[in-house]
Amino acid sequence: MPKRKKLLPAKTEHPSEWYTTVVKLADLADYGPVRGTMIIKPYGYALWERVQAEMNPLMQAKGVQNAYFPAFIPHSFLQKEASHVEGFSPELAVVTHAGDEELEEPLVVRPTSETTIYNAYASWVQSWRDLPLMMNQWCNVVRWEKRTQPFLRTSEFLWQEGHTAHASHSEAKAMQQWGIDLYAHIYRSIFAIDGYVGEKSTMERFAGANSTLTFEAMMPSGKALQAGTSHDLGQNFSKAFDISFSTKDDSIDYTWQTSWGLSTRSLGALILAHGDDDGLVLPPRIAPTQVAIITTAPQSDTQSAFARQLLAQLTAANVRVIYDDRDDERFGFKLNKWEVKGVPLTIRLGDKEVESNLATIKARYGGEQRQFAVDDQFAIAVTTWLEEIQAAMLAGSVAAKEAATREATSYDEFTKLVQQHGGFIKVFWEDNPATEKQVKEATHATSRCRLPDSSEPGIDFVTGKPTKQQWLFAKSY
Amino acid sequence: MPKRKKLLPAKTEHPSEWYTTVVKLADLADYGPVRGTMIIKPYGYALWERVQAEMNPLMQAKGVQNAYFPAFIPHSFLQKEASHVEGFSPELAVVTHAGDEELEEPLVVRPTSETTIYNAYASWVQSWRDLPLMMNQWCNVVRWEKRTQPFLRTSEFLWQEGHTAHASHSEAKAMQQWGIDLYAHIYRSIFAIDGYVGEKSTMERFAGANSTLTFEAMMPSGKALQAGTSHDLGQNFSKAFDISFSTKDDSIDYTWQTSWGLSTRSLGALILAHGDDDGLVLPPRIAPTQVAIITTAPQSDTQSAFARQLLAQLTAANVRVIYDDRDDERFGFKLNKWEVKGVPLTIRLGDKEVESNLATIKARYGGEQRQFAVDDQFAIAVTTWLEEIQAAMLAGSVAAKEAATREATSYDEFTKLVQQHGGFIKVFWEDNPATEKQVKEATHATSRCRLPDSSEPGIDFVTGKPTKQQWLFAKSY
Structure with a gap:
């Protein structure tokens, strides 16, 4: 009988073949019949059930309630928030026919549920006493992707999406932080994967958010993985969907909102981060079988x-x-x-x-x-x-993260590090979509997240201008 | 402050208004933005989570494993099993565009997942050692309905669907029975709702099944509710999808299959069966708050x-x-x-x-x-x-079921009982789509399930011919 592991290519030499092979050999997933979709097999799904079992009590303790919202969204809903529709339009799957008839308005299969959930919140929220309103759903979402890989990027995936509405911006900011802290806890304590928490750049943030916090983990291949995000939506959606409430002092205000999501992509991180030439290596807390x-x-x-x-x-x-x-x-x-x-x-x-x-x-x-x-x-x-x-x-993950984080003080040094090592590259850089685009086109690296500002200014590695902003750049999945 | 219950119409006088009002007042659900869809609010979703918490350990003990299969099914898959496509075609929602392009083949949003799951089983099953293969998924499904009511009939609903493949027909029959016994247990022990278990008629059985077992519960309105079904699919799908395996004695055979599903419709039964003029009445085992x-x-x-x-x-x-x-x-x-x-x-x-x-x-x-x-x-x-x-x-439910079950020995008696009482009407009748259609058109009642055969023949209430078959008829949700 052949040794199963001999079927597995070496992880460092053939990372991509290793990944797709280990997903199959460990019985985690299989390809679905429709391009870019996947079947999550019982051993893979058991990992996701572990994630649910760990997250549900923490959300419940915070007062976040599970609910379920429809998968179909009227196309017009997405258009109510300008940057949201721009961000998601290229990835939408559209239902045009149902019950043997052409629909009057096409329906979008949810790529994320801000619009449909906030449309409901508008009718549920009247007074400050109805706030905070904090709901979560575990569901499938669809984003039509050109290039897919099991777990890491699939046309349909599973996730949880938390959606909260608050009476003040400060409370919403605290909730946004709570969301990313939850993910950092899941990654560090359950997945045994360390990473950086920080804000996304203007170019990389969620379509419709004022600010996105991310947990970024480095994979052994030298590419980063955006492992979970939490958004401060400001009043963008509450104004678009008219979620207004009477305040304690009897005036009218729009709610302040957050959303935050963690998907089956996280299982891709788990496979990549710990696997070796003999297959998967699961941390005990997430392992379906210990x-x-x-x-x-x-x-x-x-x-x-x-x-x-x-x-x-x-x-x-x-x-x-x-x-x-x-x-x-x-x-x-x-x-x-x-x-x-x-x-x-x-x-x-x-x-x-x-x-x-x-x-x-x-x-x-x-x-x-x-x-x-x-x-x-x-x-x-x-x-x-x-x-x-x-x-x-x-x-081990903490040490790997530190070893994979290097500093660059010039554009030349930056491009050399991208080519030679990959990993996180720490730079002085002033958030700017134009210069980020330039870096991305030249090196395929993008900003991953912002670090605390330096007390003394340094030199922006693209423009050469002084800035106190410090960022991590990397290639990413 | 007004008494909330005063907002509620009397249940017996206005059953339909009572139902929709109690769903709203008890905060179980709200209407979705798309026709026929619903939002399951936290209190309603908590009921569903209780169902999951009760069913998951029982399925696990049986060796049924949770998994997840894609929501999109290539349209051609449905056509592989003739009666399956005929049964579901009028209710399909169809994705024709994705990623800003028209799709080469339209995709159906799953109305049920036999086709996509059995397409996968075909590649997973080679030998009798791979059997039985028993998987379940908790997911959303879409069936475009003309007339909808929260929980009872919605265009999108949540359910679990179990799908099993076996080496012999007898094993598959035993599994089909296990499925319906599971549902009877959930209804009786958890929902405190009694009902009848029996086989569906030719007209009422699942599209693609050789036999469907159902759990039928009587609602106080006098209408029956099909509360969960379990199907013996024979080799219909294994032949359509080529799920063949080498047997113990080295020949080749097709697998014998079952599928069984219980949906959020069950929560509609829970509301209807126990509610009163003051609102919901929840049995302690299902109550999110006891x-x-x-x-x-x-x-x-x-x-x-x-x-x-x-x-x-x-x-x-x-x-x-x-x-x-x-x-x-x-x-x-x-x-x-x-x-x-x-x-x-x-x-x-x-x-x-x-x-x-x-x-x-x-x-x-x-x-x-x-x-x-x-x-x-x-x-x-x-x-x-x-x-x-x-x-x-x-x-109380057992007594109500018995009180609502009456016998009719002639067509006249039958129609009188339908009009005067509703409820279950026990008749001698020989399964026959033609006579069932005739009864349905005249009285709106259909066969709900078959009872054990009588030892002595009686008179078929439609044709007047002798038969030992005994059936329950009723109007239904």
């Missing part, structure tokens, strides 16, 4: 009984554990299978382990092997190790 | 402290409980608000309760009021009462 138990002889009753004993102990300790008792796959095949799937720990049991009441366990991340006695401390030893791995993976 | 604590004086610190003590005790006992501490709504307004929302128990606290360490609690269903001492048995008393209510509501 521990796989494999016996050297599936037919052995004593091995099987021992495996079930471990399964019961770990399940009781809330470990997501599987005993792989398939009788048509050999031991080595199973080891490879769970390795490709990136399961954090595999417990390997043979007659020696049964006799000595030991569990031999190997970590996917780092490859360390340990032996534990199977006693009443066993489950604690395993959960402690899972936590260690989670922390070590995050530490 | 207990609402209301104090007579929101400004009173001692009342508030006592309320928080009860909140903590009930929360610790896993009761879904809210302390309504809004300071802009009066006691009576809050009582009405939670009454309209159908919360099973409301705890009313005044100074008397604080002084005597008692909780005065009123049940929404039945209206009984009880007093409990707030001691270490308090939470148990409350959870026991919630269970009692759940059981009493189901018993």
Whole structure:
């Protein structure tokens, strides 16, 4: 039986082939029948369900309520906010016929739901007592893309979109920050991926927002991935959709709004950030299966009984554990299978382990092997190790981010760094769509996010003029 | 402040106005901007999340895995199964343009996903070892309807659709039964709604199925509601999509398939079945909020402290409980608000309760009021009462179903029963699309499901010929 991992190209040499192959081999996804669409298979969907399970309680604690808004948006709705329609028009899928008739007004399949949600908010909000209004939906959205890749960029994807309306700009700004902090938490604590939080440039911000905060993560390929965004929409949509309210002191004002979204794209980041030449490497907190138990002889009753004993102990300790008792796959095949799937720990049991009441366990991340006695401390030893791995993976990501962040003080230095290393390049630069476009056309790099201003001015790497603004640039997915 | 419930028409006198008003007043849903679509508001969506929370573990235990398949289906896919395309064609929404271009092949927004899922299954199934293949997705679907009503019939709705492929017909039949048993469990145990399980007639079965099992519930209006269906697809789709596999004895066969779905329509049944002139009445197991604590004086610190003590005790006992501490709504307004929302128990606290360490609690269903001492048995008393209510509501539904089931031995008797009572009418009838069409046109009643055959033949109420087949007929939503 061939080693499955031999089917996998080396990650550093063939990053793109490695990516599409690992998505298939680990059974995460398959291509859909329509160009640019994907099928999220159970193992991939289980990752998304983990994201939902982590985010839902945090949103609920904040008072954000889940709801569901229609997928179809009247075309005229998008036109109510000028920059919004300009940004999304090229990517729209349009329903022109329904129920065997041509529609009077074409319907757009939601690329994002600001317009349809804010149209509803307008009828729900009357008084400051109705605020803040904070809703979230988990749904599918459609953005027709020319070049697609599973998870990273697909014509249809899944996401959550939070939409909030507030009585004051300061409250909306705090909410915008809360949104990006939520994503930073999900990435750092659950995905074990570090990144930078900062504001987007004028060119890169969301169509319809006054300001976009982003969490930007660096992938091993040297390209950045915009991993989640949170927008201060100001009063742009509340004015376009007439979401007005009577204030505490009985005047009339428009609401201040935010929206924020995290999509199945995040799973692309997870695959890219941690995977290696043997397949996926999943951090324990996101892993659908944290521990796989494999016996050297599936037919052995004593091995099987021992495996079930471990399964019961770990399940009781809330470990997501599987005993792989398939009788048509050999031991080595199973080891490879769970390795490709990136399961954090595999417990390997043979007659020696049964006799000595030991569990031999190997970590996917780092490859360390340990032996534990199977006693009443066993489950604690395993959960402690899972936590260690989670922390070590995050530490690795922090170190990788720092190593991949370089400074450029001139345009020449900048282009050399883009070509030689990729990664984040820290520069003095004054936000300017014209110079950003120029940089993008010459180098394919764009601004990723703004860093805190320098106390002393430096030299804008494009214009040569003094500025205190500091930005990270990179090529991106 | 006006009593909210006074806004509600009497349920028996104006069932349709009652329904649309209670949906609005209880904050379950609102109309979407596109004809026939709805916005599921947080309180309505929380009901759906309860359905998901109940069904997911049961599906998982059966080995059914959650996944996600694309919303867009190439138009040609639907044409591969003749009766499937015929059944769904009149209801399709069609995307003809995307990314600023006209598409070469129009895309259908899924009305159901047999075709796109089985196209994938064809490439995933090779051997009997790949079977059974059992997947489920929670998603939105679109069926363009002429006449719509929130939850009961909307152009876009949410549902789960399970799709399984098996190596034998007997295994598929068992799975079809499992699907309908799952729905019967959800309705009876969670929704406290009894109903009949049986097979659909040739006219009423799913387009593309050999057999459809249905759970049919009777609404107080005298109209039946098809509450969930499970289909034996035979080899219709496996032949259309070439899902073939090598059997254990090395021959080639097509898979045997089932699909089964339960939608947000079920929430319409929940509203109709239990609601009364004062609003919703929710069974405790489905209620997003099981207990609402209301104090007579929101400004009173001692009342508030006592309320928080009860909140903590009930929360610790896993009761879904809210302390309504809004300071802009009066006691009576809050009582009405939670009454309209159908919360099973409301705890009313005044100074008397604080002084005597008692909780005065009123049940929404039945209206009984009880007093409990707030001691270490308090939470148990409350959870026991919630269970009692759940059981009493189901018993009420069983009795209502029986009272609404009548027998007709002739066509005349049948039409009289349809006109005078509605409800289920039990008849001898031989499944026949021609005679069913005739009955439908004359009375608006259709067959709802087949009952077990009679041991002795009776007289077909339409043709007068002898038959052992027994069926339930009714008007339906």
